[in-house]
Amino acid sequence: MSLERLVAIMRRLRDPERGCEWDRAQNFATIAPYTIEEAYEVADAIARDDMDALADELGDLQLQVVFHAQMAEEAGHFRLDDVLDGICDKLERRHPHIFGDAEHSPGWEELKAAERKKSPDSSALAGVALALPALERAAKLQRRAARVGFDWPDVAGPRAKVDEELAELDGETDHQRKLEELGDLLFAVVNLARHLNIDAEAALREANAKFERRFRAIEGEPGFANLSLEEKEALWVRAKADQADSSA
Template structure:
C-alpha cells in the first residue's frame, strides 16, 4: 500500500520520510527529483500568498492546509541541501531555535518567574542590538546597510524594507507631516508630467514610482504596513464592484453597455449602503 511504511511515524518524521521517497532518483516522482532550490522559489512565493489569502478570507481548515503546503516547501529545500551534504531539516530547526532564544533574553534569560514588562521601544532597541552583534560576528564584506535587503521581494515590501534600513542609521524624516508634504510634492510632479505638451512615458513612470515610494514611506511613518493596506483596499474595491455588478444585473443592464455616469451612480449607492445611509 502506498506510504504504508510512513503511516505510523510521528508527523514530522513522516513528512521527512515522504519527502525523501519523492526525491529518490529511481523510485521517486520525476517532477520532485528534477527540482532545485532555484526552481522552487516561485512556488514558495505562491504558497506564501495562499497562506495570507486563507488567513484573510477563509476558514481555519484552509489555513491549516495552506500552512502544510508552505511547510512542505521548507522540507523540500532542506532535503535538497541534505542531499548536497550542506544541512538538514534538523539543522534548520536548530538554527531558528537558537536564534529565537538568543534574540529573546527577556524571556529565556530572565530569572524564573520574573514578569517581562519591557516596553515596545525597549524591545525594538534590544532586538536591533542583538542583530548588530550577530552581524558583527559574520564573516562578510558588506559595505551598505542595504545589502541585507533582498532585491526579489514584492515591490511594496522591498520599498518599506529599504526605508526601514535607512531609518535605523538616522536617514529618515523626524515627523510624519514632512512625509505627507513629500507625497504631495511627488503627486504634483506626476501632474506636471501629464500636463506637458508631450508626455514622456519613461519620465511619467519614474514620477509615479517616486509617488508610490513616498506613499510607502507615509504608511511606514503611520505604523501601517503598505502591502496590507493596499491588499485591504483592493479587497474593498473588489467587493464594491461585485455589488455594482449585482445592481446592474437587477436592472437587466450589462455594465459594458452602461455609461460611466450610471456606473458611478451605482458605485455611490453601494458606498452609501455600506455607511448605512440608505
C-alpha cells in the same frame, strides 16, 4: 513523527530512480514561487479566520521547507536538521532574557545589529529580502534607514514629498521616466503611511477588498457591460452608499 514521515515522502518523491518526474525536475528557483504563494495562502486563511484552512495551508508551507531542505541535502549544502538547529539557536540567542542572563541581556535591536556586523554586508539595509512585496520592502528599507537617523522628523516632510513626486510625474512625457517617477511616488506614499503609523500593504489590501466588494455589487446589474461610464459611475456611487450603510 509526522515531520519524519513528510521527510521520508519527499525523499521518495525525489528519488532518482523511483521518484516523481515533476518533483525530481525541480530546483530552488522553480520551487521559490510556490513557497511565496503558500505563505500568502497562510496569511489569507488567517485573514478569513478559517482555522481548517490554516491547518491545511501550514502543512503546504511546511512541505516547502522540507522540499528545499531535501534539495540542499542532495547537493551537499545542509540538511533539515541544520535548518531546525539553526532556528533553535537563533531563538535562544535572541531571547537571552528567557534562556540566559536576564539582568545583563542586550536588547533586541542590539542583538540584531550584532548579527548584521558579522555579515559581509555591513549596511543598515542589509538582509531586507528582495522577494518581499514592494510596498512592504519599501517600508522596511525606510525603517532601517530611520534607525540611523535618515528620516523626516515629522509627517509634514513625507506629505510634502508626495506632492513633489506627483508634480514630477505630471511633468514627464517619456514612458521610462514616468515609470521611475511613479515608483518614487509610491515610495513616498509608503513613507507617508509609515509616519502615520499605517501599514501600507494592509491599507492597499483593504482598498483591494473594498473595490472588489463594490464592483461585484454592480457588475450583476442587467446590461452592465453596455452601460455608459456615467451610468456605471452612478451604480458605483449607489453601491458605495449601500455598503457604507450596511457597515454602520
